[in-house]
Amino acid sequence: MRNFFKISLFSIVVLSAAVTSAFVVFRISVPIVERLMETDTRKQSELWHRRVILHLQDPDRTFMDQILGEEDIKYLSLLPEASNIYRFNLYDADGRIIWSTRPEDIGAAAPAHYPAEELAKGQVSYNREQKPASDIDGLALHALRQDVSTHEVANVFEPIISNGQVIGAIEFFTDITDLRDSFLKRVRVLLSALTAIALITVGVISTILYRTNRSRYLALMQQSDTEKTLLSEQLRLARDVKLLGELNEWLQSSRSLEELFDMVGRFLTHILPKAEGSVYVYSNSRDVLDGWASWNGGTHKEHIHPDECWGLRRGRTYEYGANEINFKCGHVDPKNDNPYFCFPLLAHGETVGLLHLHSKTDCAETFFADRGLAQMCAEQISMAIANVRMRDELHDQSVRDPLTGLFNRRHMTDSLRKLINDSERSGAAFTVVAIDVDHFKKFNDTHGHDAGDMVLRAVGSTMEQDCDGDEVACRPGGEEFTVILPDCDVQNGMARAETLRRKVENIKVRYGEKTLPRITISIGVASYPANGTLPQFLLRAADEALYQAKALGRNRVVLADDVQNAHSEPQMDDIQNTQNDWALPSPSDTEPQKQTG
Known part of the structure; x- marks a missing residue:
């Protein structure tokens, strides 16, 4: 009777513990999953934020001037299809929507849920709420469960910071319904398994304590220690696997x-x-x-x-x-x-x-x-x-010209834009040098295009060897070359151009068994900001100086300031008419076409 009473009492205790454990598992699993979902969504949001910024041609210009190029809009429109975002908005510093996956929202003022105070401090804002399925864009692309009428949606605001100042924000919406359910199932299964293991272990230990002597009890304790070591090893392995996964994600x-x-x-x-x-x-x-x-x-x-x-x-x-x-x-x-x-x-x-x-x-x-x-x-x-x-x-x-290995027109214009932006802040001057190989058409007609290619490669090699640090040597096309010299005033620019002219004049190129005729170049030099504050104006000034050098007999260096009847910098109307031509080089710019002249 005593044994029966002990067994009954033990069964009740075990059953109560199991029920209590099951209740605790289901109660604590929800906050655990919510925390995991928030952490995971914040990490994903940081990656989405980084991808948007990296693919925008000029993020500062986008958020401060509300200007997006065609490539920007194309990439932003395709982003929801290549990620688990179903909707996102771009805001300026005042909270106005400057771009959205919902075109009707563009230009709208900040919505009621816009976290102005958090974003002003440079903080990421995270919010989770339930939304009807009808409010989720492209649901068929993101949700596998079509029978769910209400979905869990995570809404994240990422601040855009430039030079220590918040210039805008990006708002992401992602449907986390299925992911949340999956996390809940996994966490509950894991917690249930751990609870079951704990209950079984307690049950085994208790049974042995009732039925065995002290030595058996010590043996069981030793077994329990082994199991703890094994569990510890498994937890360590799980941690290592998690770190490996994170390492792979970051490395990519x-x-x-x-x-x-x-x-x-x-x-x-x-x-x-x-x-x-x-x-x-x-x-x-x-x-x-x-x-x-x-x-x-x-x-x-x-x-x-x-x-x-x-x-x-x-x-x-x-x-x-x-x-x-x-x-x-x-x-x-x-x-x-x-x-x-x-x-x-x-x-x-x-x-x-x-x-x-x-x-x-x-x-x-x-x-x-x-x-x-x-x-x-x-x-x-x-x-x-x-x-x-x-x-x-x-x-x-x-960004490279396949014949000479120099930078192409696309990289040249990008470098000029960046250098002008830097110089506007620092006040430093820089020089643009336009170069043209003299009588190149006659040279091609006399010796053949293969010999002409050798001449272009030799000139390009000399230019590349003459450039150092941040200096950029380019071949926009044909026999035309350009050198951009940062932190270089006009006097030093003229000296560098003259040095380059002499080096090219001393080049000796052998084609087959003969030495080709002497190579000479004409050079035009323009400086920022004296000869222009936009890429097209600087290049135009350098080209006009180059044409003057050719008119004066070639094989010489001419400064843009010395060109007779030089054109003054265009007014704002001219700038508006030419900006479209310099928004982005066409793909054909990456393959220079051979010009004659």
Whole structure:
């Protein structure tokens, strides 16, 4: 009877605990999910914000002057189709809508929910509310559950800050109904599983306490400790997987190797806290690897040779300290005998670099236990490096002239716009140099277009060697060239132009078995702001000086101020009529056409 009473009491306690646990799980799951959804939506909003700003041609101009180009509008219109945003608005500093996925809202004043105070402080505003399905744009693209009449919608305001001042805001709307339900299910399943495990463990321990002696109880406690260790390991693994996912997401968003390796250092310090790290990337010449970054106490050399690393020489991961006999790499500190990894970074069948991880302790067993995790990090870093380099190559192709390797007309006009904006703030002058190869048509007709291409390449090479720092050498088309010299007054600009003319005059170009005739150039020089405050006016002034140089007999340098009957800068009506021609170069500008003259 006593045993029956104990069993009944135990059953009631267990049942009560199970019911209570189930109630607690369903009560606490909602705030947990809400917090997760807010965090996730804020991160997504930051990425949407960054994408919008990066794709706008001139964000300051967009939000301060309410001017959007055709490419801006095209990209903004397509953004909802390429993301889980179903609606978003652009606001100016006063809260007026300057662009919206709902055209009827453009020009409207700030809505009632506009968080003016938060945005003025540069803070992100997040709000979640329920909305009817009829109020959600493009629902078929974003929602799988068509039977839900009311949806959970997250509304985020991202401030746009320029030079420390809020110049506008972006408002995003995203339907989080399905994602919230999915999170709720996952969290409840996870909490239920953990609760069930806890209840089962408590039940087993309680049963054994009633039916076994002290020794069995101690054995159970030992088993409980093992389970705790296993659970701790599983939680650590879940954390590592989460960090790996975040690392991959951030690496895919990086725009340069400097930004990429800063992310790598921060993440690997947390993912592999017991390892000092460094990373090397092959130089363009492929003869050495350049040291790019180190973290967690690690160091890196400026350059290493591939033969210094056993991992690169053998073409696979090298583990120093894993075998009875080991050979140390030449790029490793000879005084540090702790175990280490050398991971060759492979992408698309090519070795792009090296990831080196050195243990902080001399315990090889615990260090090599993280080999799989380190290998996954190396794979993600490899693909990220390859992606950044591919983006750099594609961008380089879009702004370079294929014949000479100089910048094309598109990059020239973009550089002029940026330099004018910078000079308006700083007051610094700069010089524009227009160049034309003398008698190029006659040269082509006499010696052939292949010889003419060699002449253009030789002139372009001389210009590129003469430019330094932020100076820009361009080939807008044909035999025409342009050089932009920042922070250069007109006297220095004339001196630089004369130096370039002499260097070109001394070029000797061989075509086949003969040396081509002497190459000369005519040059026109214009300066900002004396000869214009817009790109078209500066280029026009430089061209007029160039034509004067040709009229005076070629092979000379003429300053725009010295041109007879020079035109004065056009008035505002002329500026309005010419701005459309300089809004954006057409795609054909990236492929210069050969001109004659």
